[in-house]
Amino acid sequence: MDGSLAQQLLELNAHMRFGAFAYDPDGELVLYVHSILGGATLDPEELVATVRDVALIADEYDDRIIAKYGGQTMKDLLEEAAFERIMEHDPRPSTSARATTRGSGRDEGARSPRSSTPSGARRS
Numbered sequence: 001m002d003g004s005l006a007q008q009l010l011e012l013n014a015h016m017r018f019g020a021f022a023y024d025p026d027g028e029l030v031l032y033v034h035s036i037l038g039g040a041t042l043d044p045e046e047l048v049a050t051v052r053d054v055a056l057i058a059d060e061y062d063d064r065i066i067a068k069y070g071g072q073t074m075k076d077l078l079e080e081a082a083f084e085r086i087m088e089h090d091p092r093p094s095t096s097a098r099a100t101t102r103g104s105g106r107d108e109g110a111r112s113p114r115s116s117t118p119s120g121a122r123r124s
Helices: 003-013 044-069 074-090
Strands: 018-026 028-035
Touching: 003 018, 003 044, 028 044
Parallel strands: none
Antiparallel strands: 018 028
16 A cells, blocks of 8 residues: 555544544455444434445545545446456357448447546555
8 A cells, every 4th residue: 555545544534523444455445444333222314324424435535545546446346347257257249239330241349348447446
């Protein structure tokens, strides 16, 4: 992990109402985590509010981290992994995804739905 990213995450943690940024070196992931304490006294509205707040914070800061340090959002990472699994099972492009130029018989191909530009919270 880049030292300036680590410092920025620690500084952000000092301002968070709850939750904190963390780093998983095995997956090279920047995470936003929060422990919910409440047990039997936690009502559904509190749980929903907490999950919503964590999602909003994570969504806001992943874009900022990506813009400054590069990487990939978890959403993009999961979509990429799903696409790779699909391609492992059937690597042939479907006929609906192929474009043929009229009259030439030439296959113009289809663009991959995967982006080649890094964008997210996965560090490389």
